[in-house]
Amino acid sequence: MTSYWCEQAWLPEGVVPGVVVDVVEGVVVRLSTSDTPGDAVRLSGVVLPGFANAHSHAFHRALRGRTHDDGGTFWTWREAMYTVAASLTPESYLSLATSVYREMAVTGITAVGEFHYLHDRSNEMGEALRQAAANAGIRLTLLDTCYLAGGIDVPVQGVQERFTDGTASAWAARVSELRPDPMTRLGAAIHSVRAVPRAELAEVAAAFPDTPLHVHLSEQPAENEACLAAYGMTPTELLHEAGALSPRTTAVHATHLSTKDIDLLGSTGTGACFCPTTEADLADGIGPARELVDAGSPLSLGSDQHAVIDPLLESRALEHGERLRTGRRGRFSPRELMAALTNHASIGWPEAGRIGVGAPADLVAIRLDSVRTAGSRPEQVVLTATASDVATVVVAGRVIAQNGEHFSNG
Numbered sequence: 398m399t400s401y402w403c404e405q406a407w408l409p410e411g412v413v414p415g416v417v418v419d420v421v422e423g424v425v426v427r428l429s430t431s432d433t434p435g436d437a438v439r440l441s442g443v444v445l446p447g448f449a450n451a452h453s454h455a456f457h458r459a460l461r462g463r464t465h466d467d468g469g470t471f472w473t474w475r476e477a478m479y480t481v482a483a484s485l486t487p488e489s490y491l492s493l494a495t496s497v498y499r500e501m502a503v504t505g506i507t508a509v510g511e512f513h514y515l516h517d518r519s520n521e522m523g524e525a526l527r528q529a530a531a532n533a534g535i536r537l538t539l540l541d542t543c544y545l546a547g548g549i550d551v552p553v554q555g556v557q558e559r560f561t562d563g564t565a566s567a568w569a570a571r572v573s574e575l576r577p578d579p580m581t582r583l584g585a586a587i588h589s590v591r592a593v594p595r596a597e598l599a600e601v602a603a604a605f606p607d608t609p610l611h612v613h614l615s616e617q618p619a620e621n622e623a624c625l626a627a628y629g630m631t632p633t634e635l636l637h638e639a640g641a642l643s644p645r646t647t648a649v650h651a652t653h654l655s656t657k658d659i660d661l662l663g664s665t666g667t668g669a670c671f672c673p674t675t676e677a678d679l680a681d682g683i684g685p686a687r688e689l690v691d692a693g694s695p696l697s698l699g700s701d702q703h704a705v706i707d708p709l710l711e712s713r714a715l716e717h718g719e720r721l722r723t724g725r726r727g728r729f730s731p732r733e734l735m736a737a738l739t740n741h742a743s744i745g746w747p748e749a750g751r752i753g754v755g756a757p758a759d760l761v762a763i764r765l766d767s768v769r770t771a772g773s774r775p776e777q778v779v780l781t782a783t784a785s786d787v788a789t790v791v792v793a794g795r796v797i798a799q800n801g802e803h804f805s806n807g
Contacts, residue, residue, distance in 0.1 A: 398426070399794050401760065402434035403444035405775050407735065408752055412443060412775045420758040423793030428754060438796075440762040440789055443775040446750050447507025447759030447792065448708040449741040451670045452611070452649050452699025454512055455494040455526065456481055461704055471617055471679045478702075482515055483556040490515070491525040498533035500706050503798040504784035505761035508536035510699070510744035512586055512611060512649070514544045514560045518567075520575055527581050534797035534804075536759075538744040539575065540611050542586035543568045543601045545593050549627045560588075565597040569604040580793075582745045584609035587641060589616075590624050590632040598639035606645075609745045611670070612636065614648040616681050621653055633658035642667045647697060647743045652676065652684040659685060663692025668743050673714030675701035683718040687728050696733075697740035707784040712738050716780070734779045758794040761787060 399420045406416035408428075417437055419427040431437075459481045464474055485493070501509060509530065515522050523539055530537035544560040545568075547553045553561045562568035577583050585605045587593050589612065593601055602610060615621055615632050624632045633654065636642055644666035651662065651669040662669065669689045676682065679702070690696055698711045705711075712734040719728035729737075741749035749757045763778050764770055764786045773781040790798040797804055 400437035401440050401444075401791065402431065402437035403440050403760075403762070405443040406752055407443060407445045407775075416444070416752075418752065418758065418760070420794035423758055423795075425752065425754055425756050425758050428752070440760065442763045442765045442788055443778055444752070445505070445735070445761045445763060446739045446752050446756075447761055447790070448505045448738050449697065449744060449746070449750060450501060450506045450509040450700055450708065451647065451697035451740060451743045452512055452672055452701050453497075453509050454702055455497045455529070456485055456490060456515060457702035458497045459493060460702065471681060472619070474679055479556045482559060485515065487521040487525045490522055491529055494526050494529035495532045497703060497706075498529050498535055499803045501700075502533045502535050502790055502792075503787065503801050503803050504706055504708055505787045505790055506535060506706075506708055507759040507761070507790065507792045508538065508741055508744060508746055508749060510538045510540050510584070510609070510611065512540045512542055514542035514586075514588055516541075516562065516571070517559050518562055518571065520571060523575060527578075531580060534792050534795070536580050536582075536746060536749075536792070538582045538584050538609065538746070540584040540586040540609065540744070541572045541575065542588050543593055544588040545597060546591065548591050549594075549623050565593070565600040565604070568601070572605070582608075584611065584745055586610065587612040587636075589613040589620065590635050591620055595628060595635060595639075598636065598641060602639050602641035608645070609743065610641065610643075610646045611649055612641065612646065614651050615653045615658070616650040618653050631655060631658055633661050637661050637665070644668075649699065650676065650681060650684065651689060652682045654685060659688050659692050662689060663694045666693060666695075668695045668697055668740070670697040670699050670743065671715055672699040672701035673711055673718055674705040674707075675699075677714070678702065678704040683722045686715060687719055687723075690733070695740060695743065696737040697743040698737050708738055709779060709782050709784060709786075712779050731777050731779050738779065758791060760789075760791040762789040764788045
């Protein structure tokens with residue numbers, strides 16, 4: 398058994414001082430309180446549950462700081478992304494993704510949902526991602542993505558050939574060959590209503606009913622316009638028609654929504670994953686986060702293209718976006734922001750995201766004595782801290798990072 402003494406711990410009932418977390422085989426087996434660490438490993442500051450990165454494209458990290466000279470739009474940025482995708486091999490992707498996941502680990506991310514569409518009609522790239530996450534010591538949900546078209550009524554072309562399996566049934570057959578392991582879970586994704594034709598949406602949505610299902614949704618107005626022109630309905634309405642909206646589904650971005658779209662997502666319990674730093678970087682817009690939550694959609698957060706990997710910054714940007722959009726402060730409480738930061742259920746780890754008996758021993762200790770956090774109330778640290786304040790990261794009861802240094806696991 399390993400024990401950790403938390404100077405202060407963020408528990409479901411609130412922040413509690415002097416919490417001892419006993420761990421056996423990576424799982425919390427007992428919580429108690431003590432004024433001193435005793436023989437336990439000391440975690441100073443405030444200890445939070447591990448963070449969930451619900452939306453990642455690991456290979457996009459290669460574009461950081463390389464796409465800003467000429468301005469442009471999401472669609473011109475996409476051409477640069479295609480250039481990167483064309484160059485990767487399983488070996489180079491393993492190296493890149495390992496670096497990306499280690500960068501995540503030192504920021505407090507203990508589980509990542511990888512929205513994976515760089516397939517080459519095999520599982521080699523997916524297995525490279527599995528190994529990369531193992532090297533970093535974090536949990537992985539491989540959201541294997543169906544990508545069949547280059548746009549509505551547009552065939553795949555060029556590098557998009559690396560993304561497609563040809564048909565929904567061929568995609569499902571390949572994905573069915575993948576197997577989970579103790580640190581890897583599997584899920585599915587519809588790339589978008591642009592990339593999966595209407596006739597095949599229902600088949601993809603139903604292919605793996607016991608796993609998470611993610612989908613890019615209404616990230617750009619042009620997607621909505623094309624969908625309305627082709628089908629006479631919004632992307633949300635099209636997904637609803639296909640049976641793709643449900644509590645196991647997460648709509649990524651969900652930026653340009655109608656009132657009816659919000660109602661459909663909320664009434665079906667479909668989650669929404671916001672990626673504020675990416676949505677700002679790509680000039681996507683600011684989505685209706687508060688309205689989605691009020692309608693019944695659980696929120697999660699992602700770093701998407703990794704313009705920044707800082708989950709605390711993502712949570713703060715979520716609240717700041719709401720303030721800029723509405724002219725009001727406190728649209729999300731610190732506790733609500735923490736719920737989004739730790740929404741592991743969205744990527745298929747429902748037992749995670751809390752410090753409690755039976756939960757994975759995934760812990761993030763945040764300094765309260767830095768120039769950013771000094772004077773902050775522990776229960777408001779999500780609005781003051783950054784990744785630089787992450788002191789210690791524990792995954793499955795093992796310390797994997799400390800003070801910005803990752804402890805190599807391969």
